Amino acid sequence: MSALLEAREVSVRFGGLTALRDVNLAASAGEVLSVIGPNGAGKTTLFNAITGRIRPTQGAILFKGRPIHREPAFRIAQMGVVRTFQKTEVFGPLPLAEGVLAGALARGDTDPEARAREALETVGLQGKAHLRADQLSYGDQRLLEIAQALAAMPQVLLLDEPASGMNHQESAHIVRLIGELRTQGFAIVLVEHNMHVVMTISDRVMVLNYGETIAQGHPAEVRADPRVIEAYLGVQKTDAVAG
Incomplete structure (x- = not known):
């Protein structure tokens, strides 16, 4: 199945700071792709680049095979690529x-x-x-x-931490809702720190760290990847114990 949304070798630089480096992403209809990683990994920057809030320094964003990374944000939304935000x-x-x-x-x-x-x-x-x-x-x-x-x-729905701050019952509702939207044929790209939500609903998971992709694949494979444990999941467990 061809991807509705693609990011090809996308890099974003702010002066001397590289926020994203050569990131590739592909999301198809009826699929949930989760993007995870520690704070500052580049997840929101990736969403901003996809939706036209910033322009990639290099690389391309495509929707249905058509480059959209030079289009204004409102036009990208009209095409069918729509997002939510971390803050309501x-x-x-x-x-x-x-x-x-x-x-x-x-x-x-x-x-x-x-x-x-x-x-x-x-x-x-x-x-x-x-x-x-x-x-x-x-x-x-x-x-x-x-x-x-x-x-x-939308045809592509980008959800930025939809379960953030929710209790167990509310996050369970989010999981059911995302599952229903997947069944309806939406391509869903999810940024989320709630690992139960991510591992329950995702078809694939990609992990960013310092702006680079360090792992991508089936949730179980990603969860067991030593690089992911060291960069992110191990930190989450430490934080949970400390909390």
Whole structure:
């Protein structure tokens, strides 16, 4: 199956700092690819390069085989590559339905209200559509941001730490939701520190460290890779014991 989204030899430099070095990525429809690594590894920079918030210093980003790395962010989103963020970006004073409606309007949907309702139903917030975003729990705000992304009718969905700060029940809901979206044919690229979520839902995992890919493959293979244990998973275990 050909990839919907590809990054080919992507490097990003900020002055003398190399944030990404020769990174390759491929995500296909109906697949969950997780990108993991310690803080500062380059995960958010990769998302920013894919979605047009920054331009790669070298290399290419392709969507359906077409280079998109010189397109503006709004155009990339209109094409069908949409992301969420580490920090929730929701329309606080607006009712949920209106906030999600903005995503559908941005894509030019012929029936944006129906699209907004469908997106809220997909994430399980249809019963709270009358509430304002700032009345929601943190976990529901994370779901709302996913609904806003879905309303824009993406084909590739980039989720930046969707389970961050969630309790076990909320993160289990995120796992189920991502599984449903995969079944619907979305190509999903997931950045996440919750290793239970990553290992449960991922088809493949790639690991960044200091801007370079140090491992990529099936979750079980990556988890057992000595380089990954040394650079990231071992640190997580130490932090868990210390906490």
